[in-house]
Amino acid sequence: MTPPPFDPELAPVIEALRALRPSLSRLDEIPGRRELDAADNWTLEELAAAYPAYRVSEEHAGEVPLLVLRPAESAGVLYYVHGGGLIAGSHLGQDARNALAWSGEANLTVVSPGYRLAPEHPYPAALEDCHAGLLWTAEHCAGPIVLGGVSAGGGLAAALTLLVRDRRGPALAGQLLACPMLDDRNNTPSAVELDGRGLWDRTANTVGWTAYLGDRRGSGEVPAYAAPARAEDLSGLPPTFLDVGAVETFRDEVITYAHRIWQAGGDAELHVWPGGFHGFDSLAPEAKISQAARAARLTWLRRLLGQ
Template sequence: MDLEMVDVDLRSATRSLPRTDPSKAGMRRAAAVALKVMPVPRARGVRVRTSREGGARVRVYRPPVQRTDAALLWVHGGGLVIGHPRQDERLASGTAAALGMTVVSAHYRLAPEHPFPAALDDIRAAWDWVQRHAAELGVDPARIVIGGESAGGGLAASVVQLLHDAGERPLGQWLFCPMLDDRTAARTELDAIDHLVWNNVANRFGWTSYLGQAPGASVVPPYAVAARRTELTGLPPAWICVGDIELFHDEDVDYARRLEQAGVPVTLDVTAGTPHGFENWAADTAPARMLVTRAQAWLGELAGVEPGV
């Protein structure tokens, strides 16, 4: 992809991004080690602890001053094959501080070693953990938003569907450039486009690893692929962002429109000239800061608080 297509404020950070191949087991192992030990920025005053209980492993962010009884259950990205909650420390702790909101980040098992439904089961276990510990967290169990980035956004959307069908209703869904549709990976003509950060070759490996079959099959298991669901009526309000030059643009815009057609309140934030996940790896740039500000404003309105007030 021509760097000229990238927002000028992001070009320097984009140019320095390393090339990775998630299909290589050695790369995945190295990423796992790095994510566990790398220094992570954290918002001042936010208290962080980890908890493991039964099938749930969570990283909990408590704000300096709690200003809402709503909470966020967060799901990290990584193409379904890599990733760790610590990679989103800045966003998770910053959101806790900005909104006075408790944030719980879910650990989940990764493919290909742990294909579907392992990740979904682990995130559901994290949801159940929040429900059980709501009183000690000062959280209303009926006011939990589920959010995530990239693969985490797709998993979040699937868990929202699962909970809806089980008679449980998350307060909302907060989805950053979500990985929603395996059928994109089946479009081999997209392989010729060098989508920055996450291209379709990597996308095919991620979906194949997770599904245990080639993406694009006529049938997939329920809740395995969020965009495959046809009945979207009654799902909670959604905020969805995606860059206009990234691989997931079309599938994210289509899902947002289908939610809207089903009567679900949707805010779709399409950012110009922004590669996949830029709010994470280019967090200090103006486009990233502005996107996170808009995202937190939506989340704060849903929770009944104003950011930073």
């Protein structure tokens, strides 16, 4: 199989990023990846200085830290779950700024949970932390709640949406899933054909899912709350926005998830960005395709919230 090409503006970016941050291949490489990601973390004071229109604080849902960014007037909440392959990342990392880029023009409060990471804390630790944070959000923040996330955070957001559907609350206005990590089986055509390309390939994906699920990965013992692509029933979900690059591991599992929501009678908007690699819009923000991706999310958010 011949994989599709990268977007011309993105091709030199992906080569430079791969040189700086090689793909994971073993569990013992996780500490090094965390150190790289931690270099992007900001303090609360730095966030407050960079975003003076927001009141910045860190709250807690039990032992789960929550980054909370409140605009002067809030039209609702984006409950945003950070990425990192289930093994890295932070609620104080680059994703916090991504969430503001998603929500700022829609005047949404952002709440982002600092969930526990695998392999030290395997499934269901991350999901339980995200659920605790969502319950806190429903109690302490006014307005409709949109549940969102990127990469592993998108997968956790999708799993959390299934969980609150089945537990009948709290109510969600929608879910926004950017290049979500949905399927531990890791055997779609895009996963196979793109192994060795991009920033998060099939090999790295195996590391992340193995850290989270252990020996259950790829078996019949994986529940939908761990890997949402395993869900037998996708009915009763809130309006859903999904996007993914055409040149990334998760392309086909995201497309399949959107189709299955439609087949269950649901409302889903799907964007497959030609030439896009995993996380392209935040890693190459000036590219035309990145600007288009951010604009599409904002348009969907505004329409969802009646703006």
